[in-house]
Amino acid sequence: MTESYDIAIVGGGPAGCSAGVFCSRAGLDTVVVTNDRSTLRKSAFVENYLGFPLGIEPRALLELVETHAREAGCSLVDGTVKSAETDGNGIVLHLGERSILAERILAASWSDSTYLNELGVRTETESSGSVSVVQTDERGETNVDDVYAAGRLTDTHHQAIVNAGDGARVALEIIEELDTEFYNDWIALEGYYESYDREVPVGVKEIDHDERRNRIERATDFMSSFFETDRSE
């Protein structure tokens, strides 16, 4: 069975989920394929991820980033990408019995790039170790058209917030390439742009005060109940 998407992201760590949030919010039909072995699981406690002043348990952080990707509209598929090939319609990812066809792929699968070999994606040895990392241009695209990479797999720093930011950055490069108009993923209060005599940019959603209050309440309820669960074991 082959499912098809606008973009398939391989890896559900901070880089892949962050890219997924931006791609989905831009209206791209997005899948994140992951075998759920983020490096972050090896951390005892994360104290340098902005927004958690006293730190956060790493599995809780991973659960939050995955939930965020899902809420944004990504499909999350549990599996390992074993190989990839191009066909006339796009790039096909093979996960054993299941195949996924996508117009573009984004590899965020630290520390596995072997499935990209058949596509001819260029790799090199990381600067401080022995893992093969993927070479990209400044926009995150590899030497193969429509194949992008982000996060630790591209030899970025070994910190989750940097890798999450990198996933977002590469996703925005892809989005901007698809739509050359100014894209901005923001929520603004109704009338904000009008007050500056400007059109509402692509990707900006305007909401009124009631809707703002609803969203704050929903988000606060979610976070309160999320952190009621003890994840210390």
Ligand SMILES: Cc1cc2nc3c(=O)[nH]c(=O)nc-3n(C[C@H](O)[C@H](O)[C@H](O)COP(=O)(O)OP(=O)(O)OC[C@H]3O[C@@H](n4cnc5c(N)ncnc54)[C@H](O)[C@@H]3O)c2cc1C
């Ligand atoms: C011991 C230790 C402690 C750490 N502590 C901290 C810390 O305190 N703070 C901090 O900021 N950073 C810390 N890090 C680093 C942090 O974990 C990484 O920087 C971050 O997780 C990298 O994000 P990423 O999304 O690029 O890769 P990962 O988080 O590693 O995610 C990659 C994902 O790709 C999936 N994947 C791989 N291959 C495939 C495949 N073929 N098919 C499908 N899925 C695949 C993996 O299962 C995983 O889900 C620590 C790392 C270690 C080892």
